[in-house]
Amino acid sequence: MTVWEKLRPYSMVAPSIIIFSMFFIYPIFYMIYLSMFDWNFVSPTKTFVGLQNFKELLLDADFRQVLSNTTIYTLLTVTLTTGLALMLALWLNRKGVFHAFVQGAIFSPHIISLVSISLLWSWLMDPEYGLLNWAIGLLGFGKLEWLSHPSTSLVSLVIVAVWKGVGYNTLVFIAGLQSIPKDIYEAAALDESKPWTTFMKLMLPMLSPTIFFLVIINMIGSFQVFETIAIMTQGGPINSTNTLVYYIYEYGFRFFKIGYASAAGVILLGIVGILTIIYFKLLSKRVHYR
Amino acid sequence: MAQIELKHVSKKFKDDVVIEDLNLTIKDGSFTVLVGPSGCGKSTTLRMIAGLEKQSGGEIWIGGRCVNDTAPGQREVAMVFQNYALYPTMTVRGNIEFGLKNKGIGKQERQTLISDISEIVGLTPHLDKKPQNLSGGQRQRVALARAMVKKPKVFILDEPLSNLDAKLRNQMRTELIQLHKRLGTTFVYVTHDQMEAMSMGDEIVVMDKGMIQQADSPLKLYHDPVNLFTAQFIGTPAMNVMNIRDVQGLELEAADRVGFVGFRPEQALIGVNKNTEGYCLEGEIITSESLGAENIYQIKTGSGVFFVKTFLESLVKTSRVSVVIPYEHLYYFQSDGERIREVYIRSQQLVSAGGL
Ligand SMILES: Nc1ncnc2c1ncn2[C@@H]1O[C@H](COP(=O)(O)OP(=O)(O)OP(=O)(O)O)[C@@H](O)[C@H]1O
Ligand SMILES: [Mg+2]
Numbered sequence: 204m205t206v207w208e209k210l211r212p213y214s215m216v217a218p219s220i221i222i223f224s225m226f227f228i229y230p231i232f233y234m235i236y237l238s239m240f241d242w243n244f245v246s247p248t249k250t251f252v253g254l255q256n257f258k259e260l261l262l263d264a265d266f267r268q269v270l271s272n273t274t275i276y277t278l279l280t281v282t283l284t285t286g287l288a289l290m291l292a293l294w295l296n297r298k299g300v301f302h303a304f305v306q307g308a309i310f311s312p313h314i315i316s317l318v319s320i321s322l323l324w325s326w327l328m329d330p331e332y333g334l335l336n337w338a339i340g341l342l343g344f345g346k347l348e349w350l351s352h353p354s355t356s357l358v359s360l361v362i363v364a365v366w367k368g369v370g371y372n373t374l375v376f377i378a379g380l381q382s383i384p385k386d387i388y389e390a391a392a393l394d395e396s397k398p399w400t401t402f403m404k405l406m407l408p409m410l411s412p413t414i415f416f417l418v419i420i421n422m423i424g425s426f427q428v429f430e431t432i433a434i435m436t437q438g439g440p441i442n443s444t445n446t447l448v449y450y451i452y453e454y455g456f457r458f459f460k461i462g463y464a465s466a467a468g469v470i471l472l473g474i475v476g477i478l479t480i481i482y483f484k485l486l487s488k489r490v491h492y493r
Numbered sequence: 494m495a496q497i498e499l500k501h502v503s504k505k506f507k508d509d510v511v512i513e514d515l516n517l518t519i520k521d522g523s524f525t526v527l528v529g530p531s532g533c534g535k536s537t538t539l540r541m542i543a544g545l546e547k548q549s550g551g552e553i554w555i556g557g558r559c560v561n562d563t564a565p566g567q568r569e570v571a572m573v574f575q576n577y578a579l580y581p582t583m584t585v586r587g588n589i590e591f592g593l594k595n596k597g598i599g600k601q602e603r604q605t606l607i608s609d610i611s612e613i614v615g616l617t618p619h620l621d622k623k624p625q626n627l628s629g630g631q632r633q634r635v636a637l638a639r640a641m642v643k644k645p646k647v648f649i650l651d652e653p654l655s656n657l658d659a660k661l662r663n664q665m666r667t668e669l670i671q672l673h674k675r676l677g678t679t680f681v682y683v684t685h686d687q688m689e690a691m692s693m694g695d696e697i698v699v700m701d702k703g704m705i706q707q708a709d710s711p712l713k714l715y716h717d718p719v720n721l722f723t724a725q726f727i728g729t730p731a732m733n734v735m736n737i738r739d740v741q742g743l744e745l746e747a748a749d750r751v752g753f754v755g756f757r758p759e760q761a762l763i764g765v766n767k768n769t770e771g772y773c774l775e776g777e778i779i780t781s782e783s784l785g786a787e788n789i790y791q792i793k794t795g796s797g798v799f800f801v802k803t804f805l806e807s808l809v810k811t812s813r814v815s816v817v818i819p820y821e822h823l824y825y826f827q828s829d830g831e832r833i834r835e836v837y838i839r840s841q842q843l844v845s846a847g848g849l
Contacts, residue, residue, distance in 0.1 A: 386578035389545045394592035394643075395566030404591070408582035 231472065238465035245459070256466035265442060266450065266467070272357060273446040277425040279361045280368070285417050287365065288372030289410075293402075295373065296380045306377070310370035317367070321434035324363045325350070350436050353443035360444055363431055368424075372417050379413035380406070412486075419482040423475055447471050495556030495569070495646035495679055496521040497542060502551035504537055504703075511537050512703040515551070519696070524673045524680045526694030528687055529726070534703040535683045539649050542681065543570050556646055566595075571640035572649040576656070577632045579624040585611075585635050586620045592643050610638045630661045641676070650682045654689070666693060687727050691715070699723050721753060721830035730758050730789060730800035732824070739796040743772055744839035745825070751836065752828025758800040760822040763790065764814050771819040774799070778812050792816060 238256055240249040260266050291309065295302050312320060327334045328349035336346045349359045383406065391401045407414075429448040432438060438445035438453065445453075447467065455464035497519040504512040512534045519525045527535045540546040542553060544565035553560050560568050580588050586607060593603045611617045614634040624632055633653060640648060650669075654662045670693055673680050684690055690697050691711045699706040699714065699722070707714060707723045718724035718732075725731045734755040737745075745751050762769060776794030788808050790801045794816070801816060803809075825833040 384576070384578065386574045386576060387580065389543075389565070390572070390574065390578040390580070390639075391591075392545065392565040393543065393570065393572050394639075395595040396591070397595070400595060405580055405582070 234465045234468050234472070237462055238469045240462045242461045243459045244455075244461050249462075252462065256463050257469075259463065260466050260470070265445070268442055269445045269447055269450045272442075272444065273426060273428075276357055276361060276364075276428060276446060277422055279358070280364045280425045280428075281418055281421045283361065283365045284368045284372050284421055285414065288369050288376050288417070289414070291369065291373045292376030292380055296377050306370075306373070308370075310374055312367045313371045315367075317430040318434060320363065320367055321431045324359075324366075324431075325435050328359055350444075351440060353440050356436055356440060356444045360428070360431055360435065363435075364425065364428065368421065372421070375417055376410070376413060379410050383409050415482075415485065419478060423478055426471065426475055426478070447474075496554075497556075497647060497679065497681070498552075498554040499538075499542075500552040500554070502538075502541065502548050502553060504534070504541060504546070505549045510703070512548075515703070515705060517698060517705060517708065519679060519681060522677050522679055523696045524670070524682065524694050525696040525698060526682045526684060526690040527698045527700060528684055528690035529700035529706075531685055533700045535685070535700055536651055538700075539572075539651050539681060539683050542647070543572050543649050544568050545572075569646040570649055571643050571645035571647070572651070573633075573636045573640050573653045575652045577624070577636040579632060579635055579639075581624055584621050584623055585616055585627070585638075588624065588635055589638050589642050592639065596643075606642050610642045613641070614638045629657050630665065633657065633665060637672070641672075646678065648676075648678055648680045650680065652683055652685070655684075655686075662689075669693065688729065691727065699726055701726075718824070719832050721755070721826045721832075724755055724824055724826070724832070728757060728759075730802065732757050733761075733797075733799040734826075735796045741795070746837040746839055747825065747833050747835060749827050749831075749833050751825045751833060753826040753830075755824040755826065756818040756822055758789070758802040759804070761799070761801045761816050761818045763801055763803060763809055763816055764811075769817050769819060771817040772823060774816045774818075776814060776816060778809065778814060781808060783808055 237249075239251060239253055241252045241255075242249040295306050326332075328336075330336060330346060330348050330351055333349070335349065340346065348355055350356050387405060387409075388401065391405055396404070427448050428446055429452065432444055432446055432449045433452070436444040438449050448471065451464045451467045451471065454460045454467065497517075499515050499517040502512065502515040502517075503510070515538065527538060529535055537546060541548045542555070544560065544563060548561075555568055555570065580591060583591065589607050589610060590603055593606060598606075607620070608617070611620055614637055616631065616634055616638060619627060619631060624635060627635065633656075636653070653669075654665050657665060666689065669680075669682075682690075682693060691714075694711060696708065697711055697714055698708040701722050706726075707719045709717075714723060714727050718727065721734065725734065732755045734753050736753060737751050740754050743754070756772075762771075774792075774794045774796060776792040776799070778790050779793050779798070780791040782789045786805055788803050788806065790803075790809065792799050792801055792814065799816070820838055825836045827833055
């Protein structure tokens with residue numbers, strides 16, 4: 204075996220390894236490194252401060268609100284998206300022009316850029332001229348402040364996220380439903396199973412890998428929400444919609460406290476990392492049926 | 494215990510007529526086998542009996558009750574599916590128990606029923622396993638147990654053995670026959686394997702293109718087929734059929750025009766030395782297969798290629814042979830396939846002894 208033959212496989216994977224290292228591995232380590240310094244992005248000197256940044260972060264009331272905002276946002280978004288998608292999938296899982304149309308319609312937000320969606324919804328949710336307030340006005344309800352009031356702003360963002368995500372989730376659920384063999388339902392019908400029993404005892408357990416996949420994917424996505432916040436609320440009003448990634452962005456690129464922002468980044472990395480590990484651990488344990 | 498009656502049943506899928514005007518009575522306590530080529534509507538018929546498919550027309554009666562508008566679960570019919578259709582997320586126990594729970598049977602009684610059934614089908618050591626950890630034969634037994642535990646009036650089985658290997662299939666065949674004897678319930682069994690049908694059924698329904706060709710006992714089907722389809726479908730190798738145009742030296746007299754003449758491979762005689770009254774064909778052996786007790790020859794003659802089967806005889810080595818089919822073993826059919834029974838043979842040729 205020549206040297207080249209030994210090296211060939213490595214040379215083949217080298218490009219992707221190099222790119223992966225440059226854009227994923229290196230930044231992660233650099234971020235962890237930076238989180239222990241005080242640095243403003245431009246000054247030639249970085250001051251080593253140890254774990255001071257983390258200590259400050261955890262003592263910062265704003266940061267704790269950011270964590271709680273992010274958690275609430277994630278929990279709401281994930282439950283609503285997954286739950287709604289499951290219901291839609293059960294309804295749409297049949298043939299017909301109408302069902303195909305609805306399926307396409309609810310999927311379309313998935314392919315629209317978040318920036319456009321954010322602008323669209325900012326307009327829809329405008330307290331004075333927005334379509335939503337006009338619509339609920341027709342129904343005889345009073346106007347809502349939507350994004351402009353701390354009590355409704357986070358929920359408004361959740362609505363946008365659910366609207367964008369539900370189509371994709373529905374599609375994945377439909378795929379999951381279609382992988383359940385038809386004769387299982389027939390066997391259940393012969394076993395005098397009522398629709399609710401069939402759903403709870405057969406469909407839900409058989410869909411559990413799908414549900415689990417979607418919950419984790421949605422959680423990881425929601426924890427990193429940024430675009431809608433940057434465009435629609437900039438974290439306001441009074442910090443009510445400030446979330447982890449937006450907080451990092453503000454400290455890093457508006458206040459130029461790179462070390463501090465990196466420390467918050469490390470915390471985000473930790474959370475997402477834990478979620479991913481849980482995902483793979485449970486995934487490998489899970490008994491998949493054929 | 495129940496008799497099943499199908500009265501003028503038809504089935505359309507969109508504009509596709511799959512079954513047209515089907516009339517069939519399945520006797521109480523019988524082991525009835527539906528057999529026919531792929532796509533002839535066997536499964537569809539079964540599924541209509543079970544209520545999984547709604548017939549487009551006609552009536553279905555089970556045990557003296559019209560079940561046209563009865564839900565599948567209420568028909569007292571249990572089904573064993575080709576792919577078993579076990580509930581993958583439940584254990585074997587859960588699979589068997591599911592129907593009982595839905596019926597609202599108490600825990601104590603369920604336990605007794607399950608342990609009885611699993612004893613019968615030999616599943617007791619596997620009750621807590623999931624179906625994916627069972628072998629094919631064991632899954633089959635779970636499917637059977639799940640059907641049996643409900644004590645249905647009718648058992649419906651759609652090609653339940655087709656996923657098993659030959660040996661296990663034979664074993665399960667015997668077990669199913671015994672099970673039927675023991676339960677005395679009506680069994681309706683679908684297969685496309687005529688051997689399986691012959692060996693299991695006490696009543697066989699031969700179907701083709703959504704129509705019943707013949708419904709009879711296995712022996713009657715074999716010895717007295719009503720048409721060309723049944724004659725050729727039952728028996729291996731299939732009945733040899735000659736077009737009347739290719740038949741020489743056979744002057745027939747019948748009320749209807751004879752279109753085809755047929756004979757069974759096992760009723761033809763090769764190279765007989767004594768004079769046998771029969772139709773004689775001269776030909777050449779193309780292939781010969783020896784299966785031990787029986788030999789199967791493929792013989793090329795002036796009237797076409799035929800199969801001949803002999804039992805417990807030594808393999809014929811010569812290539813040119815004469816084949817004699819005793820006259821009483823010839824079958825006659827009209828050109829549309831209908832059997833003609835009353836046929837007289839006018840000129841009977843003399844059969845010369847082979848090789849002389
Ligand atoms: N849901 C359906 N929609 C349309 N056509 C169908 C449907 N189910 C069955 N058919 C058609 O009905 C005919 C009979 O099908 P069926 O499944 O009863 O055949 P079968 O006799 O069971 O064949 P096999 O031995 O291959 O199982 C076929 O031509 C099939 O294409
Ligand atoms: Mg079939």
